[in-house]
Amino acid sequence: xxxxxxVSGLRKLYRSxxxxxxxxxxxxxxxxxxxxxxxxLLGPNGAGKTTTVKILLGLTHPTSGSASVGGLPVKNPxxxxxxxxxxxxxxxxxxxxxxxxxxxxxxxxxMETSAIQKRIPELLERVRLSQWIDVRVKKFSKGMTQRLxxxxxxxxxxxxxxxxxxxxxxxxxxRREIRDLLREEAKNGCAxxxxxxxxxxxxxxxxxxxxxxxxxxxxxxxxxELTRKTATYKMVASPIDESLVAAFRETGAGVERVNGHMVxxxxxxxxxxxxxxxxxxxxxxxxxLTPVRSTLEDxxxxxxxxxxxxx
Amino acid sequence: MKVLVxxxxxxxxxxxxxxxxxxxxxxxxxxxxxxxxxxxxxxxNGALAGAKLFGKEVEMGGHNExxxxxxxxxxxxxxxxxxxFICTFLAIxxxxxxxxxxxxxxxxxxxLSRPVSRVRLLLSRYIAGLILAGSNVIYLMGTIWLIVAWKxxxxxxxxxxxxxxxxxxxxxLLAFAFLVGVVTSSxxxxxxxxxxxxxxxxxLAAHDKIAAAVSKEWQAALINALYWIFPKSAELxxxxxxxxxxxxxxxxxxxxxTPAPFLxxxxxxxxxxxxxxxxxxxxxx
Numbered sequence: 001x002x003x004x005x006x007v008s009g010l011r012k013l014y015r016s017x018x019x020x021x022x023x024x025x026x027x028x029x030x031x032x033x034x035x036x037x038x039x040x041l042l043g044p045n046g047a048g049k050t051t052t053v054k055i056l057l058g059l060t061h062p063t064s065g066s067a068s069v070g071g072l073p074v075k076n077p078x079x080x081x082x083x084x085x086x087x088x089x090x091x092x093x094x095x096x097x098x099x100x101x102x103x104x105x106x107x108x109x110x111m112e113t114s115a116i117q118k119r120i121p122e123l124l125e126r127v128r129l130s131q132w133i134d135v136r137v138k139k140f141s142k143g144m145t146q147r148l149x150x151x152x153x154x155x156x157x158x159x160x161x162x163x164x165x166x167x168x169x170x171x172x173x174x175r176r177e178i179r180d181l182l183r184e185e186a187k188n189g190c191a192x193x194x195x196x197x198x199x200x201x202x203x204x205x206x207x208x209x210x211x212x213x214x215x216x217x218x219x220x221x222x223x224x225e226l227t228r229k230t231a232t233y234k235m236v237a238s239p240i241d242e243s244l245v246a247a248f249r250e251t252g253a254g255v256e257r258v259n260g261h262m263v264x265x266x267x268x269x270x271x272x273x274x275x276x277x278x279x280x281x282x283x284x285x286x287x288x289l290t291p292v293r294s295t296l297e298d299x300x301x302x303x304x305x306x307x308x309x310x311x
Numbered sequence: 312m313k314v315l316v317x318x319x320x321x322x323x324x325x326x327x328x329x330x331x332x333x334x335x336x337x338x339x340x341x342x343x344x345x346x347x348x349x350x351x352x353x354x355x356n357g358a359l360a361g362a363k364l365f366g367k368e369v370e371m372g373g374h375n376e377x378x379x380x381x382x383x384x385x386x387x388x389x390x391x392x393x394x395x396f397i398c399t400f401l402a403i404x405x406x407x408x409x410x411x412x413x414x415x416x417x418x419x420x421x422x423l424s425r426p427v428s429r430v431r432l433l434l435s436r437y438i439a440g441l442i443l444a445g446s447n448v449i450y451l452m453g454t455i456w457l458i459v460a461w462k463x464x465x466x467x468x469x470x471x472x473x474x475x476x477x478x479x480x481x482x483x484l485l486a487f488a489f490l491v492g493v494v495t496s497s498x499x500x501x502x503x504x505x506x507x508x509x510x511x512x513x514x515l516a517a518h519d520k521i522a523a524a525v526s527k528e529w530q531a532a533l534i535n536a537l538y539w540i541f542p543k544s545a546e547l548x549x550x551x552x553x554x555x556x557x558x559x560x561x562x563x564x565x566x567x568x569t570p571a572p573f574l575x576x577x578x579x580x581x582x583x584x585x586x587x588x589x590x591x592x593x594x595x596x
Contacts, residue, residue, distance in 0.1 A: 095328030
């Protein structure tokens with residue numbers, strides 16, 4: 001699969017007023033997004049998510065490191081030829097109608113007038129704004145403006161989508177529709193980078209996630225990898241008695257009895273197998289053994305707490 | 312070209328939606344109507360026998376008959392300087408917001424995320440602003456020219472061509488407004504400083520007298536330097552009169568029709584535009 005977004009050792013220092021140290025927004029981050037992939041960028045406020053997206057768009061210049069989109073360095077305006085961007089709190093000029101906004105941004109993306117005219121109705125149909133095609137943006141609700149923003153990002157059929165809080169202000173049905181639309185774009189080969197505070201949204205949508213903290217990648221991987229507590233397993237076995245629990249504890253495992261099953265904390269997979277052997281050696285029957293998963297929110301909160309402890 | 316067309320469409324739609332365009336042309340139209348209804352000429356055998364301004368008889372200076380060509384020439388050259396001020400002020404007022412509004416958070420991202428270099432984006436917007444301002448210059452001068460031609464049957468194209476000098480000062484002031492807009496992102500500051508520099512230029516026309524009046528040599532040198540740096544708004548206003556009046560004008564008026572004020576004013580505009588483009592390229596959003 002072709003890599004469409006590549007970030008390597010990216011650093012960004014913001015100047016501050018005299019006598020004060022510079023602010024480190026990004027401290028050497030690396031990640032890549034391939035075609036057809038949905039990638040989530042997470043982190044608390046000030047972690048560097050927006051700075052990363054701004055660098056990818058050439059809105060802000062990196063202090064060091066490199067970033068490329070579609071194989072071109074972000075310094076080159078051509079790198080944005082196939083990029084669709086939906087900024088957070090975007091302000092599509094409210095004196096324009098949906099048709100006019102799409103026409104202006106389509107033309108600025110280098111599209112021919114005939115192609116724009118053909119694309120506008122089908123795109124507005126996809127974001128459920130067909131009825132509002134000739135209505136000025138100032139009459140739109142927040143959710144409608146957000147959907148129009150998405151249409152503006154998609155007008156030139158981009159290969160890369162950078163989305164900042166795409167479902168902000170959108171009702172639950174609309175959110176699902178946007179998720180479906182993004183999945184469809186990814187299915188067609190588009191690389192999607194999603195920047196959102198709605199962790200459930202990321203969990204439902206993204207293939208891989210990078211969690212930023214203080215300008216560094218604090219956690220990285222697929223949603224499955226990040227939410228799997230590798231050292232914690234749920235074991236349903238019979239019989240579970242005190243002698244078995246004691247035998248498990250003797251090995252150094254943490255054992256918790258919860259509603260008739262056990263939650264085991266082990267050091268590694270070998271340790272887990274040793275416990276299973278002990279169970280069987282005692283004549284016990286293993287009914288179920290599953291890794292305990294946390295939500296993305298749990299992982300996120302754990303990261304923030306770890307930061308607080310460090311401080 | 313597509314970027315330019317998109318920017319022109321954007322600027323015109325904004326001007327229309329925000330009533331700028333309507334107010335711009337409405338004020339110009341009011342001015343034209345007042346002008347058309349104020350002047351009544353009595354022409355007998357191709358010569359002016361009498362004239363009324365706002366219903367009152369105009370003193371003919373002892374001459375019973377004045378050549379209508381001469382009257383039109385004198386009138387148009389005098390009137391063109393009035394238009395010089397009107398057009399310049401309206402143009403800056405109608406276009407100074409173009410950069411600050413584009414630089415607003417949430418809007419600039421939408422423009423800069425397109426495959427367009429920042430310089431191209433800024434210059435496209437500048438040209439769009441000039442088209443808006445230029446259309447009003449053409450409307451105002453063209454209509455007045457037509458009214459004069461209709462009432463006197465004298466067609467004097469130099470009056471229309473005088474509009475190019477007005478257009479030059481507008482282009483230079485707009486470049487300055489763009490520079491201030493890029494730096495401050497403030498429409499109010501862009502308007503104030505552009506008007507300020509225009510008036511400063513008027514005052515600096517007397518730079519010789521001011522320099523002679525100051526007590527220190529460096530102050531005199533500074534005054535003279537500022538004169539050469541800033542747009543020559545006084546000289547260009549005078550040039551409009553001289554250009555429209557042509558050879559009929561006194562030597563004192565015609566003396567301003569030299570390349571120096573035009574070139575130095577244009578150079579100021581070019582430097583402002585280059586600086587604005589450079590700063591816009593470096594700016595972080």
